[in-house]
Amino acid sequence: MSGLRRNAFSQASSFLALLLLLEGVMFSSSSPPSWPLDKVFQYIDLHQDEFVQTLKEWVAVKSDSLQPVPRFRKELFLMMAMATDKLQRLGAEVDSVDLGSQQLPGGQSLPIPPIILAHLGNDPKKPTVCFYGHLDVQSAHQDDGWLTDPYTLMEVDGKLYGRGATDNKGPVLAWINAVSTFRALEQDLPVNIKFILEGMEEAGSIALEELIRKEKDRFFSSVDYIVISDNLWLSKRKPALTYGTRGNSYFLVKVKCRDQDFHSGTFGGILNEPVADLVALLGSLVDSSGHILIPGIYDQVAPLTEEEKEMYEAIDLDLEQYRSSSQVEKFLFDTKEEILMHLWRYPSLSIHGIEGAFDKPGTKTVIPGWVTGKFSIRLVPHMNVSMVEKQVKQHLEDVFSKRNSSNQMAISMVLGVQPWIANTNDTQYLAAKRAIRTVFGTEPDMIQDGSSIPIAKLFQDIIQKSVMMLPLGAVDDGEHSQNEKINRWNYIEGSKLFAAFFLEMAKLH
Numbered sequence: 001m002s003g004l005r006r007n008a009f010s011q012a013s014s015f016l017a018l019l020l021l022l023e024g025v026m027f028s029s030s031s032p033p034s035w036p037l038d039k040v041f042q043y044i045d046l047h048q049d050e051f052v053q054t055l056k057e058w059v060a061v062k063s064d065s066l067q068p069v070p071r072f073r074k075e076l077f078l079m080m081a082m083a084t085d086k087l088q089r090l091g092a093e094v095d096s097v098d099l100g101s102q103q104l105p106g107g108q109s110l111p112i113p114p115i116i117l118a119h120l121g122n123d124p125k126k127p128t129v130c131f132y133g134h135l136d137v138q139s140a141h142q143d144d145g146w147l148t149d150p151y152t153l154m155e156v157d158g159k160l161y162g163r164g165a166t167d168n169k170g171p172v173l174a175w176i177n178a179v180s181t182f183r184a185l186e187q188d189l190p191v192n193i194k195f196i197l198e199g200m201e202e203a204g205s206i207a208l209e210e211l212i213r214k215e216k217d218r219f220f221s222s223v224d225y226i227v228i229s230d231n232l233w234l235s236k237r238k239p240a241l242t243y244g245t246r247g248n249s250y251f252l253v254k255v256k257c258r259d260q261d262f263h264s265g266t267f268g269g270i271l272n273e274p275v276a277d278l279v280a281l282l283g284s285l286v287d288s289s290g291h292i293l294i295p296g297i298y299d300q301v302a303p304l305t306e307e308e309k310e311m312y313e314a315i316d317l318d319l320e321q322y323r324s325s326s327q328v329e330k331f332l333f334d335t336k337e338e339i340l341m342h343l344w345r346y347p348s349l350s351i352h353g354i355e356g357a358f359d360k361p362g363t364k365t366v367i368p369g370w371v372t373g374k375f376s377i378r379l380v381p382h383m384n385v386s387m388v389e390k391q392v393k394q395h396l397e398d399v400f401s402k403r404n405s406s407n408q409m410a411i412s413m414v415l416g417v418q419p420w421i422a423n424t425n426d427t428q429y430l431a432a433k434r435a436i437r438t439v440f441g442t443e444p445d446m447i448q449d450g451s452s453i454p455i456a457k458l459f460q461d462i463i464q465k466s467v468m469m470l471p472l473g474a475v476d477d478g479e480h481s482q483n484e485k486i487n488r489w490n491y492i493e494g495s496k497l498f499a500a501f502f503l504e505m506a507k508l509h
């Protein structure tokens, strides 16, 4: 892309940012929230310490689903029981669904924590919004580099540090805070509310898909919209709305001569070597500009629309800061728009590793007898997992047959996750945009996620209702890592955001 266009882009985006800023200022000064939202906001502000206290109690439960040991499983059951109790106190009808047990590789088994299905209100005139969240967390130990005990919520400079604070206990509680505020003010809930809360998300959501299928025509039959709040904004201060995630297809390609390795002094020169075959295969997948070389792979990629282009231009991303915080000297692309598009709306191919190759220090003169290459393709709308599988296999077979190698090659796709994309003109997206304007005085960044989050696609496919991701956490919250936190501001304003969202949904539905 030429320097001229780059300039035009950045000028346009800074002009837009200025406009948004002006609009934000004008909005927040000229139209304060009207009743009952002003009362709702006031209540949330006045009760914020109570809301933080509840988060503290929830963070204190070591609901680690990754370590399959009875001690943590007990904590998970306790966590689900606390949430059940909390929802019942709000007047919700709660069904805590028993899911049997999980078989572990060692032969033992552990009980799976129940999934909570809850509902509040069933007025046929109101829309029904179902909130998905999870109450399990990634493992955390203070000696991993936590500055404080990960299970004791600590507030430092407005940041609430603790495991699960942002992923996902804080956002779940923010939704509950919003509901409880209407309750406390004896206000009619503007929408019917449903909850689906699980305790095994970090461990691959065991049993969730089966339950959603089973409940499709029961619990979910009245659900109109699904909201997930389990990802982050793109920036520290500007809210975002997420409308898509990339899928993924993961491949193994094995090239084999025999099971044992060879000595290069004894066999070097008279063999087709598996590593040489594999390097040629892997080398045929993607060029140095990141373009995937598999024939036909771009055929199904959705064309870029004008409307979409504008969304990218409006996004708030400091490229220089992004580059330096990633410690990357130079990306493949120079503009914010190109970088975001190649993370979100174009496929990418990554080579992950080679199993069976000599990877230790030293100079062992080995010829590996077999090697397995591992690579994956991040999929975007409207690519299809099985079509991609076919194209990859065909391409590798073509490349391999041209080498005339006497080795055997076997290709398998071991993981296939479809991409997810929502219609940003759905009612709930419009309602969320309005709520964000009211609470934060700005338009949201309309973002996608380059990673694969299967849950949204799962709901969309099985229930066939609109799914929206409405994140509350800031980009630096550090989910899954040491010193995970949620800002008090995000948690409290997030509770307001959900309350404002309920009211907007009632108006728009």
Ligand SMILES: [Zn+2]
Binding pocket: 134, 167, 168, 201, 230
């Ligand atoms: Zn999460």
